[in-house]
Amino acid sequence: MQTVAKTPAPPYYAVIFTSVRTDGDNGYGEAAARMLESASKQNGFLGFETARQEIGISVSYWSSTEAIKAWKENAEHRETQKKAKGWYSSFRVRVCRVEKDYGF
Amino acid sequence: MQTVAKTPAPPYYAVIFTSVRTDGDNGYGEAAARMLESASKQNGFLGFETARQEIGISVSYWSSTEAIKAWKENAEHRETQKKAKGWYSSFRVRVCRVEKDYGF
Numbered sequence: 001m002q003t004v005a006k007t008p009a010p011p012y013y014a015v016i017f018t019s020v021r022t023d024g025d026n027g028y029g030e031a032a033a034r035m036l037e038s039a040s041k042q043n044g045f046l047g048f049e050t051a052r053q054e055i056g057i058s059v060s061y062w063s064s065t066e067a068i069k070a071w072k073e074n075a076e077h078r079e080t081q082k083k084a085k086g087w088y089s090s091f092r093v094r095v096c097r098v099e100k101d102y103g104f
Numbered sequence: 105m106q107t108v109a110k111t112p113a114p115p116y117y118a119v120i121f122t123s124v125r126t127d128g129d130n131g132y133g134e135a136a137a138r139m140l141e142s143a144s145k146q147n148g149f150l151g152f153e154t155a156r157q158e159i160g161i162s163v164s165y166w167s168s169t170e171a172i173k174a175w176k177e178n179a180e181h182r183e184t185q186k187k188a189k190g191w192y193s194s195f196r197v198r199v200c201r202v203e204k205d206y207g208f
Contacts, residue, residue: 002158004122004196014120014200016163018108018153049122051155054106059120059161065203085208092108092207096118096200099169103196104189 005047005061010098012046013062019091020055028087031080042071061098068095109151109165114202116150117166123195124159132191135184146175165202172199 021028039045039060044067050058062068071077084091125132143149143164148171154162166172175181188195 004124004194016118020108049159049161051157051159051161053155055108055153055155057153057155057161057163090108090208092205094118094202094205096202098198098200101196101198104194
């Protein structure tokens with residue numbers, strides 16, 4: 001069961017990945033699970049949230065831009081990124097600095 | 105039909121709202137639609153993306169932190185915020201500066 005990610009006090013970083021899927025799985029489900037497992041082992045990984053209806057939104061949280069860059073350049077992740085054009089009809093990646101947060 | 109939000113070149117701002125809903129609608133659906141309509145008329149509103157499965161993730165995009173503050177303090181929005189404890193078992197609001205983006 002997913003929950004709201006338990007992140008530390010700001011500042012930290014978020015990568016917002018918004019996408020529209022193509023039809024069919026095409027190996028996506030397995031690759032997504034493997035990428036989350038791999039990301040969560042990276043230095044500086046803080047948490048992950050995801051949901052999909054008409055569009056998908058996945059947010060990963062990181063301690064620094066260096067940690068984000070290291071994950072982007074991870075060899076297995078790079079191989080998987082090459083498949084993006086088969087899985088998504090469009091996507092956008094937004095790298096953000098989280099400046100404040102609140103909630104309950 | 106939702107699409108990936110068409111945002112301008114960074115920097116701009118994102119508010120990531122992650123939540124777990126309580127059972128039942130309790131007026132949520134109507135209020136959510138009304139708040140999106142109202143937000144989209146605010147100065148500095150750039151776009152909106154939302155999806156919900158186990159958790160909900162809604163991201164609104166803004167031109168400045170002043171625009172975010174003005175929306176947070178909007179009278180109708182403040183009234184609606186008071187109902188949050190009935191709609192959500194937990195939520196987190198994260199205010200972010202989008203530093204770069206890419207995609208197709």
